[in-house]
Amino acid sequence: MTTQTTPQRPPHLKTAPDDEAYWLAIRATMEPMYVNTQLVNTRRGAAPRLVRDRVRELVDLSLAYELDEYEPMRDLKESGSSLAIRQLLGDYFGADADEMALTRNAMEGIATVLNGVALKPGDEVLATRFCYDSNLAILRQRALREGIVLRFVELPFGIASDEAILAAFAAAITERTRLISFPHVVANTGLVMPVRQIAALARARGAFTLVDGAHSAGHIAFRLDELGCDAYATCLHKWMYGPRGTGFLHVRREKIADVWPLFASWSGKPADSIEKFEEVGTVFKALPASIPEAIAFNRGIGQAEKSARLRFLRDRWAGRLREHERIRLLTDIDADPGTGFGGFVIDGLEGEDFARTLREDFAINVRAFAMDEDPAMRGIHLSPGLPNTVEEVDRFVEATFAILARSHNSLMRAG
Template sequence: MKDETQNFKLQSSDFQQFWSLDPSVTFLNHGSYGACPVPVRRAQQRFREQLERQPLRFFMREFEALLDASRRSLAAFVGAQPDELVFVPNATTGVNAVLRSLSFNSGDELLTTNQEYNACRNALDFIASRTGATVVIATIPFPLESPDQVIEAVIERVSAKTRLALLDHVTSKTGLIFPIQQLVHELAARGVDTLVDGAHAPGMVSLNLHEIGATYYTGNCHKWLCAPKGAGFLYVRGDRQSTIRPLTISHGANSPRTDKSRFQLEFDWMGTDDPTAYLCVPEAIEFLGSLLPGGWTQLMENNRAKALWARQVLCEALGVSPPCPDEMIGSMAVVPLPYELFGYEQAGQVREWPILQDLLCDRFNIEVPVIPWTTPFQQMVRISAQLYNTPEQYHTLAEALITLLSDLL
């Protein structure tokens, strides 16, 4: 543990220079919005200057080749073919594009879990309300002891009416890595298509979309890939591409071109905007992959080891147990908070503690999400681990939580 901590410390001090995060803030929330390194942002600025020097030339003569090059780089990184991918601003847009393109009827069942990301769950509810389909919820136990419990909970809710399963690859609230490949294969064996919300997966876990086998998969590049905000992707299996349309219908809908699929012609041009975030994906992949001798494999292993170490530090400080096995953790982890940190009973009344996330920020300059939950605990703190995070930052969080706890007691 000591040697590992020293290794984290040395690496973090080397890499903080590449991010422009406020040094006065203990930033342990990379998972929410990512953080784009300075060299990648410089690349984006060069693309923006290229665009503004001659906008017509850029969009009409240069953009498509640049986008195709970016797509090839991303496809190699996520284990797909370039013609299976299109760029979207974020994973939520990808989920909506798929759901809005498919047809459902009254009596159809749309399966998801109680840990599905709120925005995507809202999209599923919207589609159900419009079509008469029913949203079926698989309750994933938490805490849990094995990924098998996820599989059992999902498969138990499959019926002859199940048309589609919307599943997270990495859950936002609890940071769990679902056994997504096994889930997809189990569902496919029962005739159920899968739409995977992989918002957190690219850059956190090694991806091979062909091996996963999902019908649809969407992910973000701005989180753990560290591309600029506004870069995400949608993968659609070749036999389903003719069905999937973008949320914005534009020129591609009646393009006479035959050298590309309608799928790419429609998604690649939905109107004039700033596409430079997409074009920076190769720069982000190359830059992050150059920071450690072992490339992306070592980077993901490093972040995971740091997250597990930090989780143990916090659990020991707060006297709580890790709520899931190590194998289900990537570069995010949650730690249950003692009951006293959010309220206590006195004379039959419950006094609610002020919003803990704001308190940690305002009083201690710590930026970390506090996640509401149900029994057996009501709040959790979710930590992220990126190369720039230091061991001292997690100790700072532990000390702040202990201080708040002692204030109450």
Template sequence: MFLNSDTAHASSLKNAPDNEEFWGAVRKTMEPMYTHTQLVNTRRGSSPLEVRDRVRSLVDLSLSYELDEYEPFRDLKESGSSLMIRQMLADYFGGGADEIALTRNAMEGIATVLNGVTLKPGDEVIATKYCYDSNLAILRQRVERDGIVLKLVDLPFGRGSDAEFVKAFSDAITERTRLITFPHVVVRTGQVLPVKPLAELARAKGIFSFVDGAHSAGHICFRLDELGCDAFATCLHKWMYGPRGTGFLYVRRDKIADVWPMWASWSNKPADSIEKFEEVGSVFKALPASIPDALAFNLQIGQEEKAARLRYMRNRWMIPLSRHEKVTMLTDIDAEPGTGFGAFVLDGIDHGQFAKALLDEFKINVLSFAMDEDPSLKGIHVSPGLSNSLDEIDRFVEAAHIVLGRGG
């Protein structure tokens, strides 16, 4: 289903979001192995066969060699990184190879920055209740350990304007604020936060800005150097469809020296070297060695094409369900840029029972959630991925109407 804003854009894409011949072929290359219809793809995406085959082919090599002179991954550092891989990531996401460090997941990059920015007792960090619970756990540890002050801004649940979000952060800033951190995409609702104006607000006041990009990388179109944030961490196993155990940390060139690495650099990398973040000891190199294959898969499709397809699938379920009298959408379908997932609340129907009925009776998996920081904020989350078919989405809409019709 197209919105007016999507129709003109679709004509400029090399493969339109409703080209089922093309997207059906993409789905076949991913061969999802779930036994139920999986409509919660925010946890991880199904890697394409070319990536899975590549990892399998490298596993024996990774586990069998013994002598350095027969090292099959001599072009990779002990951390699994290389200049070539960092440059490929920079080409895809923006920024420079000297601003991107390979990590094993988003959490490693997040922990590096949230622990590595120098903070003194009384210094303030501004975050949001929509940050991942693990991110907030790191900051709360710093509250206990370092005596910093953690402030959570009150943002709208679901729909909200960029101006509202910027004002909320602006109103919370004081002369003691040293760091602001927030998710690029709120995982449950699909709300995209305005990184560029928030980064500009922070920079104007000498505040470090850090973005959790776990659900934006490979999902929506952006360039890191255009976002303007000081640091950004993500994984590659969600919307980039790479193997679990891969990710990267981006730090602006002029801010690298301001962040301590998690591990001291054994090779004495200078404070302004992005490579200081990569000295983490031995890793399983079969995983980072497959990153070029994952990037090739995404480049073959096109990021704009991926983003448009994900929005198209979202509209396919969101528009018909939004018309139901018992459904209130938390996701703004007209927002730009929009994500491929969203959420809604039910009137007079228990969210958990709704999700259970879909799973038990129709073998369709959606997520009944309550926000960690405020359990009163709850709803149903739906996030189709490229491995889903339109038939699966249509079957979800039909099943949802059946469950709604009988009141849960």
């Protein structure tokens, strides 16, 4: 007879990551909508019901009100921002409100900095092959237009130590390096970059650091004032489960004046004002006006609890798969901090074939990937989110083993 045990809650968490009854209740508040079991959540998260209801409540108001003295959203600027919203974001992420600018997505903040840091011909920008292609497109445009030089930091693909990563950055920086751009979390493998150490190294060598935080905000616990990077840009619709079309740009107070805004300030904001980055024209105010509900949702769960749950779901599948002789993990599941992301490769089976079979035969969605900058960097990616359940993850593991057994039998017959 099997004895059922009550999940034990780690002492620093108010809710255990394996308290399935609790997390099923959270799923019920999010009401995810997918046909196949969705185990890839890097593009967007399911906004909880209270955020969706708030957006719906504000839609007609946002489309119909007149700009007069009775404007119902008078506390929001034309950009949708307000001091109260910037303060909420600053409190959650560990920064002052006067270092936080509201944006419409991570790309807007990234484009602001990559285009806004003053560079001259011959100046070097360091990036990684793990940066999004859209980020690199901006730098390549500047290289064509202005004669700057884009160089890559050569980093290991998959598992890498902080020491190895830092050594690679140190070796790549030259006396011409002016800007360094890299992701906080590598999307395909879940590698967490040692931001604080890289930022300290860059500062000592006179370079500006921009961190792409699209996959760290709301995913892992951190404070911006401890990371020490000069700028950090992210969205709120992925791991913060906020309304799509919202994000923020953080710039350290003493560096704000060094970055030109994407749009020239028409209200005369001084060069050292974070609000100069918010003058982007009219936005749909129902979206930023719903940010307080998203913050409340995340605070109600707790960032530490969210992070622990996401890691628990990853470890549940990755811990079993790494024991299989044909599977090589691209993710160090013992690393701290870790994410809910994971990647792996299968010996003798293409990632696209595996993902297609998983979807068509088992109604489970994962993603086969190849890095844009180096297609040899290939694998299979999973990123379960808060709406995912233990049952879904376990079903994925069993389906994977079934596919591997089929593949083994086919190889044996072919041999």
